[in-house]
Each structure stands twice: as C-alpha cells, then as structure tokens.
Amino acid sequence: MPTSPFIFEADAANFSDLLQRSREVPVLVDFWASWCAPCQMLMPVLAKLAEEYQGKFLLVKVNTDEQPEIAQAFGVRSLPTLMLFKDGQPVDSLLGAQPESTLRQMLDRYIEKPSDRLREEARKARERGALAEARKLIEEALALAPNAIELKLDLARILFEEGDYAAMDALLRSLPPSPEVKALQGMLAFARIAEQAPPRQKLEAEVRAHPENSEARYQLGARMALEGDFEGALENFLELLKRDPAYRDRAKEAMLAIFERLGGQGELVNRYRMRMFTALH
Incomplete structure (x- = not known):
C-alpha cells in the first residue's frame, strides 16, 4: 500500500492516540488479516477513498493477527470489520467487504460539510433571537445542500418564529410527510387560530364564565399550545371533544398535533392519548 498522510497502521502503542484524532475528523478503523480474501478486496477501495477525501477522515488499519488485543x-469476531469513530467513540460499523457506495454513505453521514457549519451558526443566532441572521445562514446552507430536509425544517422553524406563516406553509407542503413536518403543520394551525383570537387572559375568563363557548375554548387551547402549555391545551381540547360534536374532529386533530409536537411519547402523551381514546369510544 502506498504511503499516505491519511492512512495509518495501528499497534498497541499508537492506537489510543489515533482514536483521539477522531475528535478532529472521523477515524475509520479497518480490522483485517493477511489471509482474509475479502479484506484484500476491500483494501484498495478504502485507500482510494482516503486519498479522495484528502483528510476529511483518517483510515486506521489493524492487523488482527499482529494486534489481537485491539x-x-x-x-471483533469476523473480518473485515469496519468501525467508524467520532469524538473518541464508535458511532457506526460495517461487516464484510462492502461496495464503495455503501462506504461513501457511511462516511458522508459523519464528515462535516460546509452546510453543517452554517447550520450550527444559524442555531446559535436563533438562540440569541437573531432570526434574520439565522434565516440568512440557513438559506446559505441550503444553497450548498439544496436537498437537505433537516435544513428545510430549520428554515420552517425560523419562518414560524418570524411569523411568516405563508412562506412556512408553502415550504412544509413541498416536503415529504414525516413526524417533524406534521408537528410543524400542527403548530402552524395553532398560530393561525391564535392570530384571530383574543388574549389568553380574556379567553380564560370567557371559558370560566361560559364553559359552553366552544370557539373560545378552541382558541384558548391553541394559545396554550403556542406558549408551550401543552397539558393545558390538551385538557381544553379534550373537554371540547367531549362537550361539542361540532368541534369533535377539530379537537381530535389538535390533540394529535400536540402528540406529534411532543414526539409521540412520554407520560403526558400516553395519558391524554388514553383519555382521548376513551372519550371517542
């Protein structure tokens, strides 16, 4: 194998130091042996990728006959075994000789791209409340990775926080269905309800005085969901589902949207999912 600044032979003395390099770039460890035919087939493919990626990952080769303790x-029980390390820890693995396309897919999942750096800067800007800056950074990242769904979801969240509901709606409609998309669509629906609603305190007073006012209760639930008071929102939507057949479907959809927003699991979701089921049946 030609010498390369991106390929290393490991032994007991240097292996730990080589793994520490994974705090800078991913380290792909190839466990192999000279008698292993699939290992010999894999070697030139790995060497080619190491040269092509030019230091975006490092290839570390472990001869298991010479370094059985590693x-x-x-x-490791079969050869070849590939283990990918990031931040000093194994994050992925492959067994057996793999096609180049499979190796590329694994590497590309963990190699930082320019769009990743822009995304991280956008996250920090969003945390500071600098939404215009965050939006600009995500749009720059999308110019580099136009098909990245996670970037489009980030942009949808920023549009939501900016109140640009029309742009958010158009963006979400262009994405394939997923739990994340459903959760954002649910929050968008709540935002549009709340746009036309009185303040929360006024709605709470109205519901206390007139519990039969279904529209006020529906609007109150939407406002609570937007403010992160998911239990309060679920309680109002559940009460609406039980009280008013005309609002039954809307209340059910609102509860399902909150379940999606909460990741579809957890004590609160499980409790209100059961209560909703009981109320519906």
Whole structure:
C-alpha cells in the first residue's frame, strides 16, 4: 500500500492516540488479516477513498493477527470489520467487504460539510433571537445542500418564529410527510387560530364564565399550545371533544398535533392519548 498522510497502521502503542484524532475528523478503523480474501478486496477501495477525501477522515488499519488485543477489546469476531469513530467513540460499523457506495454513505453521514457549519451558526443566532441572521445562514446552507430536509425544517422553524406563516406553509407542503413536518403543520394551525383570537387572559375568563363557548375554548387551547402549555391545551381540547360534536374532529386533530409536537411519547402523551381514546369510544 502506498504511503499516505491519511492512512495509518495501528499497534498497541499508537492506537489510543489515533482514536483521539477522531475528535478532529472521523477515524475509520479497518480490522483485517493477511489471509482474509475479502479484506484484500476491500483494501484498495478504502485507500482510494482516503486519498479522495484528502483528510476529511483518517483510515486506521489493524492487523488482527499482529494486534489481537485491539480486536478483542472491540469484540471483533469476523473480518473485515469496519468501525467508524467520532469524538473518541464508535458511532457506526460495517461487516464484510462492502461496495464503495455503501462506504461513501457511511462516511458522508459523519464528515462535516460546509452546510453543517452554517447550520450550527444559524442555531446559535436563533438562540440569541437573531432570526434574520439565522434565516440568512440557513438559506446559505441550503444553497450548498439544496436537498437537505433537516435544513428545510430549520428554515420552517425560523419562518414560524418570524411569523411568516405563508412562506412556512408553502415550504412544509413541498416536503415529504414525516413526524417533524406534521408537528410543524400542527403548530402552524395553532398560530393561525391564535392570530384571530383574543388574549389568553380574556379567553380564560370567557371559558370560566361560559364553559359552553366552544370557539373560545378552541382558541384558548391553541394559545396554550403556542406558549408551550401543552397539558393545558390538551385538557381544553379534550373537554371540547367531549362537550361539542361540532368541534369533535377539530379537537381530535389538535390533540394529535400536540402528540406529534411532543414526539409521540412520554407520560403526558400516553395519558391524554388514553383519555382521548376513551372519550371517542
């Protein structure tokens, strides 16, 4: 194998130091042996990728006949075994000789791209409340990675916080269905309800005085959901579902939207999912 600044032979003395390099770039460890035919097939493919990626990952080769203690430490039982390390920890693995396309897919999941840096800067800007800056950074990232769904979801969240509901709606409609998209569509629906609603305190007073006012209760639930008071929102939508057949479908959809927003699991979701089921049946 030609010498390369991106390919290393590991032994007991240098292996730990090589793994520490994974705090800078991913480190792909190839466990191999000279008698292993699939290992020999894989070697030139790995070497080609190491040269092509030019230091975006490092290839570390472990001859398991010469370094059995390293293989044993990581539970290697078949060859070839590939383990990818990031931040000093194994994050992915492959067994057997793999096609180049599969190797690329694994590497690309963990190699930082220019759009990743822009996304991280956008996250920090959003946390500071600098929404215009965050939007600009995400749009720059999308110019580099126009098909990245996670970037489009980030942009949808920023549009939501900016109150640009029309642009958010158009963006979400262009994305394939997913739990994240459903959750954002649910929050968008709440925002549009709340746009036309009185302040929360006024709605609370109205619901206390007139519990039968279904529209006020519906608007109150939407406002609570937007403010993160998910239990209060669920309680009002559940009461609406039980009280008013005309609002039954809307109340159910609102509760399902909150379940999606909460990741579809957890004590609150489980409790109100059961209560909703009971009320519906």
